[in-house]
Amino acid sequence: VMEVNSDRLNAFMGKMITEVGAAMNASLVLLGDKLGLYRALAAKGPMNSAELASATGTNERYVREWLSSQAASGYVEYDTASGKFSMLPEQAMALADEDSPVFLGAVGNVIAAAFLDEPKITDAFKSGKGVGWNRRSECLFCGTARFFRTGYMHHLVQEWLPALDGVVDKLKRGAKVADVGCGHGVSTRLMANAFPNSRFYGFDYHEGSIEAARKAANEAKLGDRVSFAVHSAKTYPAEGYDLVCFFDCLHDMGDPVGAISHVREAMDKDGTCMLVEPFAGDRLEDNLNPVGRVYYAASTMICTPASLDQEVGLALGAQAGEARLRKVAREGGLTRFRRAAETPFNLILEARI
Numbered sequence: 001v002m003e004v005n006s007d008r009l010n011a012f013m014g015k016m017i018t019e020v021g022a023a024m025n026a027s028l029v030l031l032g033d034k035l036g037l038y039r040a041l042a043a044k045g046p047m048n049s050a051e052l053a054s055a056t057g058t059n060e061r062y063v064r065e066w067l068s069s070q071a072a073s074g075y076v077e078y079d080t081a082s083g084k085f086s087m088l089p090e091q092a093m094a095l096a097d098e099d100s101p102v103f104l105g106a107v108g109n110v111i112a113a114a115f116l117d118e119p120k121i122t123d124a125f126k127s128g129k130g131v132g133w134n135r136r137s138e139c140l141f142c143g144t145a146r147f148f149r150t151g152y153m154h155h156l157v158q159e160w161l162p163a164l165d166g167v168v169d170k171l172k173r174g175a176k177v178a179d180v181g182c183g184h185g186v187s188t189r190l191m192a193n194a195f196p197n198s199r200f201y202g203f204d205y206h207e208g209s210i211e212a213a214r215k216a217a218n219e220a221k222l223g224d225r226v227s228f229a230v231h232s233a234k235t236y237p238a239e240g241y242d243l244v245c246f247f248d249c250l251h252d253m254g255d256p257v258g259a260i261s262h263v264r265e266a267m268d269k270d271g272t273c274m275l276v277e278p279f280a281g282d283r284l285e286d287n288l289n290p291v292g293r294v295y296y297a298a299s300t301m302i303c304t305p306a307s308l309d310q311e312v313g314l315a316l317g318a319q320a321g322e323a324r325l326r327k328v329a330r331e332g333g334l335t336r337f338r339r340a341a342e343t344p345f346n347l348i349l350e351a352r353i
Contacts, residue, residue, distance in 0.1 A: 106149075
């Protein structure tokens with residue numbers, strides 16, 4: 001029997017209490033985001049619970065308890081002299097401002113979906129079968145779109161596209177672009193806004209996401225610059241695209257090699273394939289860190305089950321890493337491959353014929 005080290009045990013229990021507090025408060029982050037509590041407090045604070053309840057059309061007693069939990073978490077500030085709560089600019093950037101470069105308020109939707117769908121994933125652990133995106137809780141789709149929107153909004157047009165060889169010039173002149181696995185079309189709309197001379201085609205195999213993408217594009221008045229259609233990564237029409245994009249989705253696919261093979265057919269011979277994938281090193285030990293921790297958890301609950309639900313079921317996982325993705329690209333027929341850019345959360349890879 002191993003001897004228990006009391007100092008190590010106490011330190012680990014301290015860590016676990018912090019973890020339990022974070023897990024319990026994930027639902028309160030979702031609630032605060034949904035009810036506009038963070039936004040109101042950031043915009044109009046300092047406020048007491050009655051004032052925040054009045055500003056958001058909510059019940060004071062519930063709001064009082066919520067504010068107490070947020071103050072205990074360090075998500076909002078509490079002033080003992082006035083009895084009022086407020087948000088520091090840094091807290092507001094993370095939780096109240098959807099357009100900030102560090103917004104994380106949408107993560108509650110994704111966490112909720114992981115819990116809601118846990119029985120399906122538990123069954124999948126025993127059967128080895130997959131759980132497709134079409135069987136997931138609805139909040140996973142909107143949560144994923146909002147979670148990734150932050151990075152796309154602040155990096156895609158400004159840094160990632162310019163890092164690709166000659167692509168921005170083509171987009172300015174007028175290019176044909178496929179956004180494969182486009183989901184709600186956030187990335188498609190951002191590119192279409194920036195490059196009015198180009199045409200953008202979003203494809204996703206999930207009908208509900210394509211409907212949401214069409215609605216958002218209509219509201220954005222993007223006209224015939226953007227169109228969306230229900231297709232898998234291997235069935236969308238081959239029309240000589242100048243740019244084919246995969247935003248945080250290739251690793252979710254059952255047959256990523258097949259998807260890249262289709263890119264080779266669908267793309268112009270001088271075209272570019274941009275793979276945006278979760279940031280990862282090539283070895284497990286490279287990813288034993290806070291970002292890797294988030295991505296391995298998401299991969300266990302979302303990405304790997306999605307891939308195993310499809311043909312081939314390669315199950316790359318969200319932490320595949322550059323070397324493994326290079327192998328997929330090469331097997332699919334795209335032999336020129338390089339890392340074009342990176343952020344703490346994403347790898348931006350360029351693959352060409």
